[in-house]
Amino acid sequence: MTLRNINPGIWFILPTMLLLAALIVYPMVSTAQLSVTDANGAFAGMRNFNIAISAPSTRLILFNTAYYVIGSVVFQLLLGILAGILLNQTFAGRSLVRSLMLIPWVVPGIVAAMTWAWMFHTDYGIINYMLMQVGIIAEPIGWLTNPNTVMPALIAVNAWKMFPFVAVMVLAGLQSVPEELYEAVRVDGASFWHEIWHIMLPQLRPVLVSITLLLTIWALDGITIIYSITGGGPANRSMIFPIQIYVQAFEYFEFNRAAALSVVYFLFICVIIVLYMRVFAAQEKD
Amino acid sequence: MKRMTKTLAAGIALLLSQESLASAADLVWWTMNWNEQKAKDYAAEFMKENPDVTIRVEANVAGGLQSRILVALQSGSTPDLIDVQNGANIPLAQTGKLEPLKDKLTAAGVDFQDILPASLDTATHQRQLYGLPFQAEAHALIYNKGAFKEAGLDPETPPKTWTEFVEMAKTLTRKNSKGQQVFGYGVSGGGADQPGNALFRSLPFMWMNGGGILGPDSKEVIINSPASVEGVKLYVDLFTTHKVSPPSTLENDSNALRRLFQVGNVAMIPGATSDIERIRAAAPDIEIGVGPLPHPEGKETAAILGGWNFIIPAAAPNKEAAIKLAAFMAKPERQAAYTTTFPAAMSGLNDKRFADPIMDAHKEMLKHARPQPAIPQWGQIGQVYYNHLQEALLQSGTVQESMDAAAEEINLLLTQ
DSSP, X not given: OOGXXXXXXXXXXXXHHHHHXXXXXXXHHHHHHHHTBOTTSOBOTTHHHHHHHHSTTHHHHHHHHHHHHHHHHHHHHHHHHHHHHHHTSOOXXXXXXXXXXXXXXXXXXXXXXXXXHHHHOTTTOHHHHHHHHHTSOSSOOOTTTSXXXXXXXXXXXXXXXXXXXXXXXXXXXXXXXXXXXXHHHHHTTOOHHHHIIIIIHHHXXXXXXXXXXXXXXXXXXXXXXXXXXXXXXXXXXXXXXXXXHHHHHHTSOOHHHHHHHHHHHHHHHHXXXXXXXXXXXXXXXX | OTGGGHHHHHHHHHHHXXXXXXXXXXXXXXXXXXXXXXXXXXXXXXXXXXXXXXXXXXXXXXXXXXXXXXXXXXXXXXOSEEEEEHHHHHHHHTTTOBOOOHHHHHHTTOOGGGBXXXXXXXXXXXXXXXXXXXXXXXXXXXXXXXXXXXXXXXXXXXXXXXXXXXXXXXXXXXXXXXXXXXXXXXXXXXXXXXXXXXXXXXXXXXXXXXXXXXXXXXXXXXXXXXXXHHHHHHHHHHHHTSOOSOGGGGGOOHHHHHHHHXXXXXXXXXXXXXXXXXXXXXXXXXXXXXXXXXXXXXXXXXXXXXXXXXXXXXXXXXHHHHHHHHHHHTSHHHHHHHOSSEEXXXXXXXXXXXXXXXXXXXXXXXXXXXXXXOOTTHHHHHHHHHHHHHHHHTTSSOHHHHHHHHHHHHHHHHHO
């Protein structure tokens, strides 16, 4: 086989493939290699994995990660679908509301996180202040320091941050639904609720399937909000996997253990993705 | 946010150090941002005395400093002289990439007899000296005299023993004449600058009581011994049982506590002399009193020795000139001007800058200050301790249970 015989398509994708190899394959291989060696580069077998997995906090961190991802995605979808449907209706000032709704999504993550951290502050936060003024609570609540409220508070911030994205996608999806469908069900006497349940949601299915995947991936690898609001505290109550990896690598300089954790987390994500594909791909075929 | 920029900063450090390699003729001095002007002035003076040397001063920020230095050391293209927190000196020396300094600095005229012995300990690894201390400090108890007067306490007698301390903190916790809620003491149990802030405030309580996190040889874990638990319990109880620390305790690092002190919300906080300067600048109306950290009845007070050292990387391109510059900066009168708290050279304390009687308690505390254990796992041990301290502050278990769990994890770390 000479160069001439090679499919010309190969030449076109080669630069991209090389770039991807350098930026994705190399770091992955290097991480896998780090995870089975010690700080001096000698082979260490499963030692790093044993240490990483046997740490007492690992179970809590895994639980927190699942809690955070599921909670975030559910509320992002709920809020986003509601907002999308609402903004698809005709009312005065609709364009203004549509633009304003985008603000949380446009604000840089770190700015949003710091603002929320202040709003949640036990002594000076506006949230406690308002709740106490109205008389809903008598004592300030430590939103970010109480183990029972810290994860819900962080999920609320993440849901607030990303729901506009869902709303925009839902809105776009709804605008492509043919008017005839609505007319047809209205002739049969369908209520607005019926329209949502039997027309809008089924028509949105392909959109929702894709954004659920995107939201899940973003929730799995997003560290900005939690890292800058609580840093994983108090006492690991809001620690999630990606932050733990970062801390191991860049605060303790335990690069090998961080690599082992990364490999474990990679497998964890693989399982989720496979399950997701099974469920949704199977439904697609139906 | 500070920590978020760490990786970025490490990258920049790499670039900077590359740059320093490019023009190897320049001696590169990494100082801290708050000392940049002073460093430049001293560099100018040094260059006048040594016309063959050109110094370039580059300013660092404290967040992520240790990792930045580590990246530079690992890359092999390093600055020549670095200012570093004394707690990071030995961990950096353990990389084997720092220059041993004792003989060369002695030859260059540094009087090691004058330097605080505990400060020298922070730079000594395997009987070699890998740093030159220039700043030393220890916490003392800073209090608001106005709040003392209002609560009917004598503003000139701060608490000396733990019993007095708890009693006074309770008395100070009240609504003041302006209707503002005042808390007696600020426990640091959260925020950005952790685990350091919580460690500096609670470990001395263990030490004073004959306990600690690790035994004297740093091999044995004693954090769940009765003496240690009693010390931690004092710290935790201030928040949980006595309720003399504000509800935001689990969000407060030292900066947050100082701000609460400045607005009259907290009446006593531990801090260094630099905290006094900052409080004076931000809230000149507050009349500040300072006393030694309160100790258990019949025992001596204690504090963690903080401070800064100069280090010189073994791969520094201008090592000889850097040693000369370090010796130049070691002069007590220069240390006295360069430090933000106290100089590590004891004769430097005679400088008129330290004559203000408000600093007496801090000078006293310096005599009781001890360095932190110098083992590679210390950073992680601090984090483990901090997590379990938070458990105790959250009351998810007793202090004893929390410290038992901490001991188990620390033992595991020491065997790994």
